Amino acid sequence: MQQDLEHNLQSALNGFVVDCREEIPKDDSELKIWIFARKDLTLSLGKFGAQSAHAAGTCMVLTDRGNSVDVNDYLALGQPKIVVGIDDEAELVKAVELCRAEMLVTVLVQDAGRTELGEKTLTMGAVGPCRRNDLPKPVKRLRTFKVPEPA
Secondary structure (H helix, E strand, O other), rough: OOHHHHHHHHHHHHHOOOOOOOOOOOOOOOOEEEEEOOOOOOOOHHHHHHHHHHHHHHHHHHHHOOOOHHHHHHHOOOOOEEEEEEEEHHHHHHHHHHHHOOOEEEEEEEOOOOOOOOOOOOOOOEEEOOOOHHHHHHHHOOOEEEEEOOO
């Protein structure tokens, strides 16, 4: 296992994200970034990807600067992320505030409103890298984001 982690870390530091671990922990001890995506917004896949990247990337920078978690540990795990659905802006802000109250690295992303959205809009949030056990209960209960089926 340690060899796999070292390989993952070296790969990440060389620009290749990989997770070659054969055993993944079944408990809640793995570091992850949770991305909060609003279900009430209609975003193209390109815009959704960009907003998610803003959220996760900023979490990584803040974590590295604040040294709250060893970034190398997260890189060695293959940088796991999960995108969970949030009903609307109010729930997004509440989830981020709950995580901040637990002293976790959190991010809110506001789109500039120059392309798909007609005005500045809070689109995403993120927390981590942290362990699921560190999350507030309401955030632990959020479910994986699913793209709505076409009507």
